[in-house]
Amino acid sequence: MSQIMDLAMGTAPVERAGSAFSLMETGGAVVGALGMAVLGSIGTAIHRHEMPGSAPAAAHETLGGALAVADRMPGLATTAREAFTSGMQGAAIAGAVLLAGTAGLAAVTLRGAAAGAG
Numbered sequence: 001m002s003q004i005m006d007l008a009m010g011t012a013p014v015e016r017a018g019s020a021f022s023l024m025e026t027g028g029a030v031v032g033a034l035g036m037a038v039l040g041s042i043g044t045a046i047h048r049h050e051m052p053g054s055a056p057a058a059a060h061e062t063l064g065g066a067l068a069v070a071d072r073m074p075g076l077a078t079t080a081r082e083a084f085t086s087g088m089q090g091a092a093i094a095g096a097v098l099l100a101g102t103a104g105l106a107a108v109t110l111r112g113a114a115a116g117a118g
Helices: 004-011 014-050 057-061 063-068 076-117
Strands: none
Touching: 004 014, 004 076, 014 057, 057 063, 063 076
């Protein structure tokens, strides 16, 4: 991230350096929050999809909810843990794909910027 910040700060006029830095910081915070929301939603969707339809509503919401009602349904705790793990794996794969795509985009974009500067 520091190389991107160096590039952005290096191209900003001196009198606008504070604004450029603020924009970079705010953008980083927004992207981080958005990323957590998207990946969390993916994980939750997979968890809900893999829970049996006969499970109580609380079991479909969170792993904690499923474990809280697991004493009423044999095997629910194991199923809930497996569904949660699948959700985490799905979110991790989605994050890796997004990261690889972003890295590829950055490489192409920065290569073009470096060629134009050279």
